[in-house]
Amino acid sequence: MNKTRLGRYALLAVGLVFVATEPVLAQSVNADLIYELNAKLLYVAIPITLLVQVILVYTVWRFRNNDDPQPTRENRRLEITWTLATAIILLFVGIASYTVLGNPAIALTPDAGPSAEPQAQQGIQPAVTHPNRSGATAPETQKAIQIEIDAYQWGWEFIYPKAGVNSSSELVIPANKPVYLHITSRDVIHAVHVPTLGLKQDAIPGQYNTIKTNATKPGSYQLYCAEFCGSGHSKMLANMTVMPQGEYQSWLDEQKSGGSNSSASGSANSSAIAPVAANPA
Structure with missing residues (x-):
């Protein structure tokens, strides 16, 4: 019963966070691109942040009475998993950012130099x-x-x-x-x-x-x-x-x-x- 309530509260907290981070209505194409990018990055960052906090709280609570901690064992599957997950997240962030930064509404390339047409x-x-x-x-x-x-x-x-x-x-x-x-x-x-x-x-x-x-x-x-x-x-x-x-x-x-x-x-x-x-x- 306690776990069920805890799960409901967690889902409610996640929902409130997503509502709070919903981008405001943009008044220009420039603001629209920036808000959209911020929203994409938040939608990736918020679950990761919540996951890390949950693991941290669980670990502190689970081992609060452990007076003889032992070193963690090697787990190659876990290491490969979080390495690939990190690479995928960074790739997503890079592509999303490059798409916005390369848009003429954000970064316009000068063409009035001596070599301009x-x-x-x-x-x-x-x-x-x-x-x-x-x-x-x-x-x-x-x-x-x-x-x-x-x-x-x-x-x-x-x-x-x-x-x-x-x-x-x-x-x-x-x-x-x-x-x-x-x-x-x-x-x-x-x-x-x-x-x-x-x-x-x-x-x-x-x-x-x-x-x-x-x-x-x-x-x-x-x-x-x-x-x-x-x-x-x-x-x-x-x-x-x-x-x-x-x-x-x-x-x-x-x-x-x-x-x-x-x-x-x-x-x-x-x-x-x-x-x-x-x-x-």
Whole structure:
């Protein structure tokens, strides 16, 4: 009877653990890939952890009164079994991780170097403001949205070159559409991080790093710098807003109608950071 109850409690505990580790609903393809990988690894790690804990507790209880412990005997079958099991688990972890890390939404390969194809160069040049900097990745489709993120101490400039729009406080992208974010820095190393959408990439002076994403749920998400960059690091905050396509186009049109203000704001930002760049804190 006690064993039956113990088994029920164990099954209940396992069920609660699996429910607690169920991944949350992802808001982008990037987050979906990361959550799915985490779930796969947890589904492998949790049974192993529980098995080890059960064996440990059983051993402590079973031999608690043994005052004359004897060395364990060699058991080749057991050794071969756990060696093969470990190899299979590591192989599964390696394949699952490689599948995610090799996905373009997680790791995008730069193609804007000297050896890049002319078509790739032409696809990038209209979407960046520093054509001499390498590292940007051209989109696979002309329907993709390209946005430049220019980081500086201690703020952001979000540039839509094709639309002629600049923003310093809000990064707006359309939902359910491929978006390429070309990230660079004016002074020191920064890092763009939007945890909820699974986005993180360094902003390095003199080069571009590109993130590919596709946000699936409209909303406002926190964007901040994840690389310590000086005394104003904690102030590098912005909103990343995902809008339906119609609202996104309306936002662009609204920004264009106030284009003179956007340009003035961009100029003000540039002039404001000039002394900082010359003498970084």
